[in-house]
Amino acid sequence: MDDKLREQLKFCRLPGIVECYDDILREARDNSWNHEQFFSNLVEYEVIMRENNRFNRLFKQAKFPNLKTIEQFNFSEAPFLSKTEVMELFSCKFIDQNTNVLFLGSPGTGKSHLLISIGIEACRQGKTVGFFTAAGLCNQLIEMQEEQQLLKFLKKINKLDLLLIDELGFVELSNQATQLMFQIFSERYEKGSIFLTSNLEFAEWAKVFHDERMTAAIIDRLIHNSKIMLFNGSSHRLLDQQKKTKKAQ
Known part of the structure; x- marks a missing residue:
């Protein structure tokens, strides 16, 4: 040339x-x-x-904590899941339809793995994605509010095609954090997809948000136009550890 x-x-x-x-x-x-x-x-x-x-x-x-792929996920250890329904999420059509996805169930059953791998596929398809743990997102919201940068941060969150929130329920939230989370759920209502994982059933969410009215309002916004999948199996991490122990013996 x-x-x-x-x-x-x-x-x-x-x-x-x-x-x-x-x-x-x-x-x-x-x-x-x-x-x-x-x-x-x-x-x-x-x-x-x-x-x-x-x-x-x-x-x-997107700031994923690690790299997870669907090829690494063992469906034989998750008989409670429909592989067809899970693979349908990888089409990312739910994002175009502003549909929320909720994975609820026991810790260690693959919720975070699938959340991250679907988020990565969304990036591959050109979608803007943001990953947060529930506790991490709350901490950032409070920090931004104290620094008078909350509106700027919320604007950034609302521009995302897909907001990933992992591990809701592991940490109880303060009243301030609950109100800020409610603001995010309200502003993305029917405007942008939220993909959330929790180890708690809806009936237990009041333990996290400490306000039954606020909890009901949050659940109402999340489950409207949503896909809910239940993870009610044995922990993958526990099964892996048991296999390693047997091999060592």
């Missing part, structure tokens, strides 16, 4: 073509491609590079 063409491609913001041009030109000559085949391969490389860059950016912005 001559310098003039390189600069023109950079000016047009086509870094993928700049990167692959010489290799694809060589392959085109070796395989006697016509002009359309040559151009098509250049464009395909550019598109793939942009998709990868977009995914990396969205993945970084």
Whole structure:
């Protein structure tokens, strides 16, 4: 590639073509491609590079605690789940429909694993995603309120295509945190998807929010237009530990 063409491609913001041009030109000559085949391969490389860059950016912005994939999930240890229903969530249609997803059940049954893996797939499909534990989100909300940055933070949250909230129920929330969480649920009501996991049934949520009226209002907003899945099996972590113990013996 001559310098003039390189600069023109950079000016047009086509870094993928700049990167692959010489290799694809060589392959085109070796395989006697016509002009359309040559151009098509250049464009395909550019598109793939942009998709990868977009995914990396969205993945970084989401702030997942770790990398989880559906391939790592063992459905044989989760007979209480419908694999078909779980895999349907990976289409991410629920995000386009502003549908909430609630995973409720015992700790260690795979709720967080699936939450993260579906969130990663959403990033792959170009969706903006934000991951928080319930306690972590509450702490940030209180901190932003004290620093008079709450409106800015809420605006950022509300722009997300998908808000992931993990581990609701492990920590009891203060009255201030409850009111701030209610504000998020209210502002995203029918406008943006919330994907939430909890180790508690709805009847026990008042223990977390300390206000029965507020709890009822939160549940009402979450379950309207929602998909609820129950995780009522043995802990995956306990099963893994039992397997390791047997092998050691």
